[in-house]
């Protein structure tokens with residue numbers, strides 16, 4: 106049993122083949138919807154996708170980039186090395202499989218786990234198991250596959266035994282103060298996400314016309330209860346790019362901002378006033394600013 110007076114904080118990666126229920130589990134673990142957000146933590150190389158904090162521990166869930174189990178070719182093998190490296194940097198891995206089933210794809214994911222990683226085997230979807238008595242032999246069969254630190258059967262969808270997973274996981278996280286303030290992270294995440302949504306719509310609606318070097322900056326982000334006032338600037342490099350983003354009669358920009366606003370309202374569970382405009386900030390303008398800051402006019 107872990108000493109409850111000691112606080113634990115650490116990074117966890119959730120891995121598994123497609124469709125085993127990783128997202129469902131993540132949503133369960135995080136609980137509050139608004140916390141299921143991407144946040145580029147400044148202090149770490151990890152991309153944080155969710156955080157759960159209770160009185161004993163802070164669980165920081167991170168994305169594993171480039172996971173690939175289908176079509177093993179040279180490129181994917183290189184990507185898989187990246188996966189193995191990023192998994193070596195977390196404190197704990199949740200390897201998720203489906204109850205009663207261990208496929209070749211599961212084996213491929215398992216093979217990517219670094220040899221000395223601490224891995225908890227999460228057997229998900231136990232609710233869907235027709236013959237409940239088959240669970241114990243299934244657990245035993247999996248013990249032989251890898252030196253799992255723990256094996257936890259659960260149902261992410263129904264929330265069964267999910268608390269147990271957190272309780273067990275805590276003992277594998279290093280002792281230490283929380284890295285993130287739960288409220289803080291929510292605000293910063295929303296701001297970060299707002300930029301992500303605008304970017305995503307730009308990518309989707311501009312397609313091949315996407316100007317090189319385009320960025321999105323959130324110039325204003327205000328929270329008033331369940332209302333957000335957000336101003337986003339799409340920054341392009343050349344005056345000619347401005348028209349591409351705006352489109353004929355402003356149609357394109359209007360669509361981008363409407364779709365981004367809807368996505369934000371869904372996720373933030375709030376009313377959103379969003380203004381999006383396009384600014385040209387060429388290299389030349391930057392030079393000029395740089396000169397001004399040095400006192401040259």
Ligand SMILES: Nc1nc2c(ncn2[C@@H]2O[C@H](COP(=O)(O)OP(=O)(O)OP(=O)(O)O)[C@@H](O)[C@H]2O)c(=O)[nH]1
Nearest residue numbers: 122123124125126127128129230233260261262263
């Ligand atoms: N019966 C049952 N179904 C579940 C459970 N957890 C997830 N599912 C279902 O399994 C399907 C896949 O769930 P996801 O959470 O999207 O799986 P994933 O691993 O994130 O999938 P990818 O994003 O493709 O990698 C969905 O239809 C879920 O509703 C569970 O505990 N029991």
